[in-house]
Amino acid sequence: MNNNLENPDCFKQVSLVEAINMALDYAMSQDESVVMLGEDIGKNGGVFRATDGLQEKFGQARVMDTPLAETSIAGAAVGMSVAGLKPIAEIQFMGFIYATLEHLICHAARMRNRTRGRLSCPMVIRAPFGGGIHAPEHHSESTEALFAHIPGLRVVIPSSPARAYGLLLAAIENPDPVIFLEPKRLYRSEVHDVNDNGQALPLDSCFTLREGEELTLISWGACIKECLAVVDQMNAESGNDKRIELIDLASIKPIDFATIAHSIKKTGRCVIVHEAAKTCGVGAEIAAYIAEHLMAYCKSPVKRITGFDTVMPYFRNEQHYLISELDIKAAIDESLSSDF
Amino acid sequence: MNNNLENPDCFKQVSLVEAINMALDYAMSQDESVVMLGEDIGKNGGVFRATDGLQEKFGQARVMDTPLAETSIAGAAVGMSVAGLKPIAEIQFMGFIYATLEHLICHAARMRNRTRGRLSCPMVIRAPFGGGIHAPEHHSESTEALFAHIPGLRVVIPSSPARAYGLLLAAIENPDPVIFLEPKRLYRSEVHDVNDNGQALPLDSCFTLREGEELTLISWGACIKECLAVVDQMNAESGNDKRIELIDLASIKPIDFATIAHSIKKTGRCVIVHEAAKTCGVGAEIAAYIAEHLMAYCKSPVKRITGFDTVMPYFRNEQHYLISELDIKAAIDESLSSDF
Amino acid sequence: MMPHNNPLQYLSAEGEPLTERGGRHELPDFVNDQSLLLQAYRWMNLTRAFDQKAVALQRTGIIGTYPSSLGQEAISVACGMALAQDDVFVPYYRDHGSLLVRGNLMEHLLLYWGGDERGSAYVAKAGSALDMPICVPIATQASHAVGIASALKIQQKRQAVLCTLGDGASSKGDFLEALNLAGSWHLPVVFVINNNQWAISVPRHIQSGAPTLAQKASAAAIPSMQVDGNDFIAMYEALTEGLHRARQRKGPMLIEAISYRLSDHTTADDASRYRGQEEVDKAWKNEPIKRLQNFIFQRGYWDKKAEGCLQDDCQTQLEKSVQAYKSIEAEQPEAMFDYMYQTWPAALDDQVVTCGEKYKRNYLAAQQHSSGFNKGA
Amino acid sequence: MMPHNNPLQYLSAEGEPLTERGGRHELPDFVNDQSLLLQAYRWMNLTRAFDQKAVALQRTGIIGTYPSSLGQEAISVACGMALAQDDVFVPYYRDHGSLLVRGNLMEHLLLYWGGDERGSAYVAKAGSALDMPICVPIATQASHAVGIASALKIQQKRQAVLCTLGDGASSKGDFLEALNLAGSWHLPVVFVINNNQWAISVPRHIQSGAPTLAQKASAAAIPSMQVDGNDFIAMYEALTEGLHRARQRKGPMLIEAISYRLSDHTTADDASRYRGQEEVDKAWKNEPIKRLQNFIFQRGYWDKKAEGCLQDDCQTQLEKSVQAYKSIEAEQPEAMFDYMYQTWPAALDDQVVTCGEKYKRNYLAAQQHSSGFNKGA
Ligand SMILES: Cc1ncc(C[n+]2csc(CCOP(=O)(O)OP(=O)(O)O)c2C)c(N)n1
Ligand SMILES: Cc1ncc(C[n+]2csc(CCOP(=O)(O)OP(=O)(O)O)c2C)c(N)n1
Numbered sequence A, B: 001m002n003n004n005l006e007n008p009d010c011f012k013q014v015s016l017v018e019a020i021n022m023a024l025d026y027a028m029s030q031d032e033s034v035v036m037l038g039e040d041i042g043k044n045g046g047v048f049r050a051t052d053g054l055q056e057k058f059g060q061a062r063v064m065d066t067p068l069a070e071t072s073i074a075g076a077a078v079g080m081s082v083a084g085l086k087p088i089a090e091i092q093f094m095g096f097i098y099a100t101l102e103h104l105i106c107h108a109a110r111m112r113n114r115t116r117g118r119l120s121c122p123m124v125i126r127a128p129f130g131g132g133i134h135a136p137e138h139h140s141e142s143t144e145a146l147f148a149h150i151p152g153l154r155v156v157i158p159s160s161p162a163r164a165y166g167l168l169l170a171a172i173e174n175p176d177p178v179i180f181l182e183p184k185r186l187y188r189s190e191v192h193d194v195n196d197n198g199q200a201l202p203l204d205s206c207f208t209l210r211e212g213e214e215l216t217l218i219s220w221g222a223c224i225k226e227c228l229a230v231v232d233q234m235n236a237e238s239g240n241d242k243r244i245e246l247i248d249l250a251s252i253k254p255i256d257f258a259t260i261a262h263s264i265k266k267t268g269r270c271v272i273v274h275e276a277a278k279t280c281g282v283g284a285e286i287a288a289y290i291a292e293h294l295m296a297y298c299k300s301p302v303k304r305i306t307g308f309d310t311v312m313p314y315f316r317n318e319q320h321y322l323i324s325e326l327d328i329k330a331a332i333d334e335s336l337s338s339d340f
Numbered sequence C, D: 001m002m003p004h005n006n007p008l009q010y011l012s013a014e015g016e017p018l019t020e021r022g023g024r025h026e027l028p029d030f031v032n033d034q035s036l037l038l039q040a041y042r043w044m045n046l047t048r049a050f051d052q053k054a055v056a057l058q059r060t061g062i063i064g065t066y067p068s069s070l071g072q073e074a075i076s077v078a079c080g081m082a083l084a085q086d087d088v089f090v091p092y093y094r095d096h097g098s099l100l101v102r103g104n105l106m107e108h109l110l111l112y113w114g115g116d117e118r119g120s121a122y123v124a125k126a127g128s129a130l131d132m133p134i135c136v137p138i139a140t141q142a143s144h145a146v147g148i149a150s151a152l153k154i155q156q157k158r159q160a161v162l163c164t165l166g167d168g169a170s171s172k173g174d175f176l177e178a179l180n181l182a183g184s185w186h187l188p189v190v191f192v193i194n195n196n197q198w199a200i201s202v203p204r205h206i207q208s209g210a211p212t213l214a215q216k217a218s219a220a221a222i223p224s225m226q227v228d229g230n231d232f233i234a235m236y237e238a239l240t241e242g243l244h245r246a247r248q249r250k251g252p253m254l255i256e257a258i259s260y261r262l263s264d265h266t267t268a269d270d271a272s273r274y275r276g277q278e279e280v281d282k283a284w285k286n287e288p289i290k291r292l293q294n295f296i297f298q299r300g301y302w303d304k305k306a307e308g309c310l311q312d313d314c315q316t317q318l319e320k321s322v323q324a325y326k327s328i329e330a331e332q333p334e335a336m337f338d339y340m341y342q343t344w345p346a347a348l349d350d351q352v353v354t355c356g357e358k359y360k361r362n363y364l365a366a367q368q369h370s371s372g373f374n375k376g377a
């Protein structure tokens, strides 16, 4: 039913969280088997309003407020998906996702493999993630690497309203479990034109947001905002609008190494930016790939600009942890100016 | 009380699991605040007998069989440690550790930081991990990378009876939470002399098991067995007993990068071997470190020989997943024969 | 529902009908259904024969670690028989009896315990396409059961879900949360706790201070009952009622089936480390097969000749299944990739190639030296 | 213990002693202890004044998101007062009243809600050195409480542990497992569910099909009772009894304190999206401060003048605390490393350097442009 012909262009000016809402609305309208469950997603429309209006529109049977029990939210989603529904479970903040891990790792990620294809778990776990909104402890985590390590999962992170819309639709259409992490710092930061035409974007692919020849900047999630600003500024200042290439990883698992390799072979320099703690973060996997496959093309060492291996400070000091435009710019400058 | 003078040499021929038992016995004898909790650790002595005889010796108050509830095991250990005990919690297999993650990530790893040092969580979580013992599903996982990503945790993996003894004592003495993962394939594979003198080994350090000049081989856990065999064979065959250097990472978090850097600066080549899935495994962090800091010293690309990004097959086919001596040897050969 | 601490029981340990126990005086009508009781008796015997065979196969390395269901055949077979074909069964790992009744082939059960994923790949002939695979992480299946039950409700179907678990599992948050969700959402699911008194070496009394496990349901205001899990008639009655209620949209139910694990926990366990032989000897007096046998003998449904035929028949079926099992070749190494994702991620291309090379390298070496490589497949 | 669905209550909503409700006829003796009741009344007022101030401070950006305890002062203050100094308190985030009674300074509470870790760094003057910090991940504190209780038991100490949680929290596995462990190990711990009828927007009836939350305890065979959480006298009585039992090694207890969240969930919430004003208006009639006020007026413990002084006093204290809070400078950026590990891992050396450089870079830039960098500290 996801037929493009039925969906002529329908552009709306929306924020990232509104784009999420639009995609959910679209998917639920098109496919009766799509249901949602989570805490406060019903009348309240989610604490960030991502599900605003959907219970009213689709009823309590399809938009379910659950008891406060993340383990059950994930476990029930596994059961629902096995039984032919497409559950979209919301975890209110990524800091509360850990109780779901047993179900995601032991079941969602394995059901297809365990039964040799007899059963499967097409489900989406949505959670807002990342810091920078002056929220209390546990409301700022970026632990996407935990999920990226698990065979059988997909992890997707959008960084603009349009990518949020298209990637969420893709996640819902995908026949396997997808962890869909929403950079909450970007939820309302900007408003863009999004075509509400039901078109999914490709999974397993990154997005080259700016083309460039001298350095490859790779990031995802909320950091894309600062990366874009830095790249546009540096490209403009240098008078070379093809100086820095910016790749939005978007598909955190699996990683689109083909695009990354292509870019680094061209530029010979790479800076990776992520908000999560450095050690064993997703940036490590990208840098490792470079160490294995692209060293010969590298003109300078790979640089990771990441969160520290500390707990994200409470909000009074969180800016000392978060990555600024200046931090990114400094790393790029250093990479551009160093040579083996 | 952990006074060396009181502990003259006392060598015993023990397997790795017996060394664990010996260290637990020693720690419990020396320090009344050390207690143990877990499933089947009492009369049964643990399903692998790591706690054999300890309940009889130290009583049910200090060696506690718990209800079957991993979340509570970790959560209670957090409470116990805050209240002045040193709990050692056993999770029966690493495949069942995921229900503990909320407590380990949100509390054990943060209590000291959260309270600015007022409270802390000196606790040890022990779990057997890894495949190769023909066990059922969920009894073969190696997900150490999940823990290695978490600021505030230490992750330690021994690979010989003596290191098991000394590192476990160090973990128990440590004032912060330590995830202590025991390579169950090595539990009974060999018997060595261990000095039951209560001497802890240093944490945060790796062990250079073989010195060499041409290539640095880094591994940990059960794979050390195959690595040792390969290195000894290759060094012997080449007539150069200083050909391949073998580093047992041992401290998975934090990583002793100083030793690794020293080695790679000398050899210029690196192969990393681990059983866990490749993507975002701990090998990625090591390779990333090399990409950031040591590329200029590298004569050939870093190689990771790891588990696949699949679920470990059930035991009938698990050998197609596990890393063999030949796999390691092939990687070393390739690294030695390629040059930029 | 029955009061607690007074399990529903129809037959004495010797198979005599009780009249004054468990609050129910008359035997249920279905005891007049000779074929039903004989079916049950046959399945219980086949389950036990399978069990003995599986233990023996483990001892000789033909399969891996195996959890015996010795002594718990009434629970398991009653579960299998009370289920309607399109009800959904969500088992745990000690449910060989139910799986057989559901129409799973013995060779597939062996395949599972022989370390081959294809053991969970087949649809049970007499079961639902949604019947879940064996669940190893304790109690997690309870969450799946409520998810499936919720799906059935949303899809306005009239099936019930039956979920089994152990007494140890009743301590785990998954189960407790699942009970609560089932109650809150009024779901068509029946939980059966196989209270076999032990969770590996941990005795029932350590699991909970509650005198009954049935009362766990009151936290969720779900009706519950204790049933003598060695009394097929009581188990079948309770399950039939629970599943009927669920199908009628009358909500969830919890049954605590009281039995005893006569075997070691698994073939990897040695129960003599933690429990006395007297306890086991005493429990043998309560075992379910003899009880039902005595009853059907008394009723004239069964005789020695039939018994002889049954045992022969079980052995014949078993032989055939073991042969069938042994004839199934291992999967190709690359099969480990085939079912990870339905839409193939290009990032895995290299790994499949590596897997093939690795197989060739190690396999060839094994051919040449027949050492240095762990044979298996 | 009290029967369920009949909460213990001594005073009517208007503060009149009840004689025929809750199964207890006589007011407890402690109501003759004027100073105790006045102490309670003062703390409840200070709690409310603090609450109003905190909400106001959030509105002007002086602190961050804040969860008001409006209407739940009786529960919180009774918890604080029933605790002995060396009992251990394991709070959740809505326990401002108990924290104040425990002797925590208001400036430290503000520090916490102002996004500064040092808010949890100080030992409560009237509390135990083991009093736990505010716990954000719902219900996880229940597991810590049983761990601490178990430690106290092992150490053969005679203290009790008091753990609070919300009605929403009562659905989470942590709490349900903790109840079970407390029962199985017979631990000196009292759990108090602050049933304020809402978990953000999720109403009580969605949390559980059980008519009372007190009955969750029967799953673990722990005694439990419902108490009117707006009746300080009932709360204090129940808590005193529960903690006394625990200290006497008589095992755990669960109290369901029935109250109402008169405020939004937090300052980030807008409750009008999901509940009607009539419900809130009705609940205001039951609020705890007026009730106790009426009672102490009737008793002659209190008069208008005292009331005036109290309100002034609260404001004075508050002003001082807010000033003290505002005068506390932010920590240095590198403080984020200082308490991660007691024994410093060399692997972090570089990161501390980077942190310092980063601070200089961004701080200097902020100085120069006063833009492009998110100020705060
Ligand atoms: C989450 C989890 N923890 C631990 C185990 C290891 N384990 C396997 S069976 C078992 C005991 C289960 O006892 P019970 O629930 O009573 O079932 P029974 O085996 O007695 O039928 C344990 C601890 C597991 N499989 N899953
Ligand atoms: C594990 C977890 N899940 C979700 C949240 C987000 N959250 C914060 S408060 C809350 C509602 C709690 O309700 P309740 O337990 O009734 O306590 P109350 O706030 O009403 O006092 C939720 C869902 C959280 N903090 N922790």
Ligand SMILES: [Mg+2]
Residues within 6 Å of the ligand: C166, C167, C168, C194, C195, C196, C197, C198, C199, C200, C261
């Ligand atoms: Mg059992």
Ligand SMILES: [Mg+2]
Residues within 6 Å of the ligand: D166, D167, D168, D194, D195, D196, D197, D198, D199, D200, D261
């Ligand atoms: Mg509440």
